[in-house]
Amino acid sequence: MSLPTMDAYVGHNAASHLAATQPYPLPSFLMTESAGHASLNDGALVIAMAKGDERAAASFYDRYSPTVMALVYRMIGDRADAESIVLEAFMQAWRTAARFDAQRGSAASWLFTIARTRALDFLRTAKRQARLVPVSVDDVAGEILAAPDRMGHPVFEAEQSEQRTAVAAALRTLPENQRVAIELAYFEGLSHAEIAERLSEPLGTIKTRVRLGMVKLRDVLRPHAEVVS
Amino acid sequence: MKSFSREELLELAPAYAVGATSPEETAAMEAALAISPELAAEVASFREVAATIAQQQSMKPSPSVRSAFLDRVSESKNATIAVPISAAPVVKTPRWVPMAVAAALALAVGMGGWNFKLRNDVTSRDARIDSLNGQLATANASSEHRHEQLNTILEGEQSVFLVHMTNIDTTSGPGIQFFWNQKQHRGLLHAFRLKPAAPGRSYQLWLLVKGKPVSASVFNSDPDGHAIISDIQLPPTPEGVTDVLLTEEPAGGSPGPTSAPFVGGKMRAL
Numbered sequence: 072m073s074l075p076t077m078d079a080y081v082g083h084n085a086a087s088h089l090a091a092t093q094p095y096p097l098p099s100f101l102m103t104e105s106a107g108h109a110s111l112n113d114g115a116l117v118i119a120m121a122k123g124d125e126r127a128a129a130s131f132y133d134r135y136s137p138t139v140m141a142l143v144y145r146m147i148g149d150r151a152d153a154e155s156i157v158l159e160a161f162m163q164a165w166r167t168a169a170r171f172d173a174q175r176g177s178a179a180s181w182l183f184t185i186a187r188t189r190a191l192d193f194l195r196t197a198k199r200q201a202r203l204v205p206v207s208v209d210d211v212a213g214e215i216l217a218a219p220d221r222m223g224h225p226v227f228e229a230e231q232s233e234q235r236t237a238v239a240a241a242l243r244t245l246p247e248n249q250r251v252a253i254e255l256a257y258f259e260g261l262s263h264a265e266i267a268e269r270l271s272e273p274l275g276t277i278k279t280r281v282r283l284g285m286v287k288l289r290d291v292l293r294p295h296a297e298v299v300s
Numbered sequence: 301m302k303s304f305s306r307e308e309l310l311e312l313a314p315a316y317a318v319g320a321t322s323p324e325e326t327a328a329m330e331a332a333l334a335i336s337p338e339l340a341a342e343v344a345s346f347r348e349v350a351a352t353i354a355q356q357q358s359m360k361p362s363p364s365v366r367s368a369f370l371d372r373v374s375e376s377k378n379a380t381i382a383v384p385i386s387a388a389p390v391v392k393t394p395r396w397v398p399m400a401v402a403a404a405l406a407l408a409v410g411m412g413g414w415n416f417k418l419r420n421d422v423t424s425r426d427a428r429i430d431s432l433n434g435q436l437a438t439a440n441a442s443s444e445h446r447h448e449q450l451n452t453i454l455e456g457e458q459s460v461f462l463v464h465m466t467n468i469d470t471t472s473g474p475g476i477q478f479f480w481n482q483k484q485h486r487g488l489l490h491a492f493r494l495k496p497a498a499p500g501r502s503y504q505l506w507l508l509v510k511g512k513p514v515s516a517s518v519f520n521s522d523p524d525g526h527a528i529i530s531d532i533q534l535p536p537t538p539e540g541v542t543d544v545l546l547t548e549e550p551a552g553g554s555p556g557p558t559s560a561p562f563v564g565g566k567m568r569a570l
Contacts, residue, residue, distance in 0.1 A: 128373050132366060141359035154365045161369050165376070176344045180351035187319075187354070231355070238352045256320035257353050263320050278315065285314030289349045 113178035121168035128165050135179065136161070138231070139186045146190040146258050156193055160186035191260040241291040249284030252277055304328045310342055317346035318353075378522055459483045463544045465565035474525070474563055478505075478544050480534060487516065487532035494521040494563075502551045505532070506561070508543035516544075518553035541567050 111119065111130065119127030139160060144153040163185050171181055242250055255261045255269065267277045302324060304312070309332050315321050316329045332339050459482035467473030474494040480487045489505065497503055502520050506513040516534065521527040535541075545561035 123377055125370065125373050125377070129366075129370055132369055136361050136366070137358040138355050140361045141357040142354045144359055145357070154361050157361050158365050158369055158372075162372055162376075165369075165373055174344070175340065176347040177351065179355075180347045183351050183354040184347070191319075231358075234352065234355055235358070238356050241352070242356070253318060253353065256315070256318040257350060260319055262322055263315060264322060266320065281318065281320050282311060282314045285318065285346055285349055288352070289314075289345060292349060292352055 114173055117164075117168050117171045117178045117181075120165055121171070128161075131164070131178075131182075132161055134231075135182055138179075139182065142183060143186055143190045146187070146260075147193065152193065153190075156186065156189050160189050163189070187257070187260075194260070237292065241288055244291055245284050245287060246280075249280045249287070252280040253284045253288075256281060302328075304332075306336075306339075309336075309339055313339065313342040314346045314349075317343055317350045374526065378524060378526070461538055461567055463565040463567055465544060465546060465563045467563050476546065476563055476565070478565070480538055480567075482538060485534050485536055486530075487534050489517065489519075489527065489529040489532060491521055491525075491527040491529075493525045494527060495525055496521050496523060497548055497551075500551050501548050502553060503527075504547050504549040504553050504557070505529075506545045506547065506557060507535070507541050508545060509535070510540045511542075513545070513557050515553060515555075518549070538567055543567065 111127070113131075113134075116127045116131045116134075120131060136157060140153060140157050143156045143160070144150060147153045147156065160182070164182050171178060175181070176184075245253075251270070252266055255266045256263075261269065263274055263277050263281065266272075266281075267274045270277070304325075309329060312321055312325055312329060316326065321329060329339075329343070333343060461480035461482065463476075463478040463480070465476035465478055467475070472493065475492055476494070477490045478487060479489075494503070497520050502518050504515060505517040505519070507516050508514075514535075517529055517532045519527055519529045544565055544567065545557075546563040547557045547559045547561050549558055
């Protein structure tokens with residue numbers, strides 16, 4: 072059976088829709104986040120993700136992928152590996168959204184914990200030492216700080232920017248030795264003992280520095296955190 | 301095994317939040333967190349501090365990461381298994397689990413008064429880990445299959461043809477991406493918003509070769525409108541192929557099209 076012409080097959084306005092210049096229909100997952108999801112707070116997004124809401128997942132990704140990427144890149148030092156870990160971190164967040172417990176902390180801290188844990192697992196599995204991007208908060212690598220293409224809700228964007236400013240200022244209030252100890256623990260996954268060995272300092276000194284530094288950061292950041300959350 | 305007082309555990313909360321505690325200290329913290337709301341609140345506050353440390357900088361991932369994430373999100377909604385938390389190839393019982401039991405006993409002797417249900421939690425957790433291991437093995441097999449599908453697109457180098465197949469309704473109608481890997485003589489079809497064919501019917505993909513239809517694949521879509529058909533065997537060359545069309549046919553396909561194509565597109569190099 073021979074195939075009739077396309078015009079005969081597809082009806083009156085025949086082949087126009089088959090032209091190569093026809094705009095390509097975007098799959099739903101490529102659509103930018105709706106105004107509705109962009110305005111949801113983090114907790115509401117995670118609840119929606121737990122219910123299988125793909126647009127909530129997109130909003131959550133758009134909101135935090137730049138921060139997660141910067142965190143992981145700082146720990147891993149390789150962009151391709153960092154992007155793989157970012158992908159796996161968000162997939163884990165998607166899969167375990169139903170188990171998120173707001174009593175244990177914010178959705179952001181939950182996500183960053185997932186990403187950090189995966190980055191540390193990667194480093195330990197590869198038996199590599201993280202190439203530290205310079206620890207100083209004043210030192211901004213060329214690739215970092217690029218603004219995301221997809222913007223979330225302007226209010227959240229502004230809050231995140233303000234948060235980064237506040238964090239940088241808070242870290243500057245710490246004595247250098249406290250800041251270094253905390254960042255070695257957080258970004259390199261070192262224990263007190265490992266930090267003490269790295270810095271050739273007594274174990275008790277390192278424990279005190281980490282504790283005092285974190286307490287001071289909490290005191291400095293608490294008013295700001297209450298506004299953001 | 302050292303026992304930790306309430307005050308010592310509270311002092312360890314900041315270090316625990318940034319991961320600086322020793323395995324012994326971590327085990328003691330984990331045991332105590334399960335039963336002490338006071339300690340849990342203290343740790344939660346320092347976890348927020350740790351989260352702010354993470355938010356010093358911003359870096360844009362490649363757009364492909366977003367696409368991959370949302371693609372996998374969509375695929376996972378069709379999965380029948382739950383993927384475990386850890387992506388490690390083998391999930392071993394953490395060292396702190398047996399240490400946590402010992403720490404809980406030490407706490408009971410030292411503290412007296414706190415409720416100890418940790419043993420039950422550990423037993424339950426071991427059973428859960430065994431179950432997740434089985435699910436992870438299944439997920440890994442699925443991931444490998446996905447990898448093979450992507451190879452059809454990514455390993456064709458400069459000889460991959462892409463056909464965007466659309467319907468008159470380009471906004472909410474079905475769409476298909478058809479990849480022709482000339483180097484490997486095989487294709488991959490990704491369909492979306494394509495409702496499953498009627499009972500007793502199926503979809504058939506046709507190549508229009510010098511004006512004549514040549515069957516390429518017979519398939520059906522998933523209930524959510526998605527379909528990924530890989531390893532479609534194709535002619536050695538796309539020469540002479542002008543269009544790729546989709547019709548609905550009797551289940552199992554037809555030697556020739558029996559209905560008008562409702563989705564189609566032109567061949568062009570990727």
